[in-house]
Amino acid sequence: MVQTVAWIVSLIFMLLIAAVFGFVAFKSKEKRDYEPIKKKWYKARTFYGATLAVVMLVLTIYTLRELPYNQPVYSAGNDPTIVDVEAIQFGWKMSETEFKVDEPIEFHVTSTDVTHGFGIYDSELNLIAQTQAMPDYTNKVYITFDKPGTYEVLCLEYCGLAHHLMIGKIEVTE
Ligand code: CUA
Numbered sequence: 001m002v003q004t005v006a007w008i009v010s011l012i013f014m015l016l017i018a019a020v021f022g023f024v025a026f027k028s029k030e031k032r033d034y035e036p037i038k039k040k041w042y043k044a045r046t047f048y049g050a051t052l053a054v055v056m057l058v059l060t061i062y063t064l065r066e067l068p069y070n071q072p073v074y075s076a077g078n079d080p081t082i083v084d085v086e087a088i089q090f091g092w093k094m095s096e097t098e099f100k101v102d103e104p105i106e107f108h109v110t111s112t113d114v115t116h117g118f119g120i121y122d123s124e125l126n127l128i129a130q131t132q133a134m135p136d137y138t139n140k141v142y143i144t145f146d147k148p149g150t151y152e153v154l155c156l157e158y159c160g161l162a163h164h165l166m167i168g169k170i171e172v173t174e
Pocket of ligand 1: 087115116117155156157158159160163164166
């Protein structure tokens, strides 16, 4: 059944393409002034280019407007917990590792040696937030845990022989 449909659809397309080739071959005998054709298609190309530029600009702004992701709207009395994170070959130094559900947290992430990747994983090892840990630079990650549990911090950038041993733990309770 599916094969019959596929065969008929293919046949229709093959005939269509053959018809287009035939039409072009037939028309190619005809002499026509080149200038108006050129003008017409240059116009089409300009229109296509301009439309594409506008669409891309709108899409870019639309998809990036929430950056940085998860940055909460802070109000008085709802200050985030600031957590200093230092990556070091080969481990994580975190000023705090125990949090509550719905507590807004701001991780300030840096490194004391080379560049590492700070990645927070949930208990099913889904990556839920990440940033680079770079020497002489502090990157911020905003997160508000919505589920209690044990989260893991893994290094996301190869940083030396014991890169795979850079595992940190975060406990989130109700
Ligand atoms: Cu630190 Cu890989």
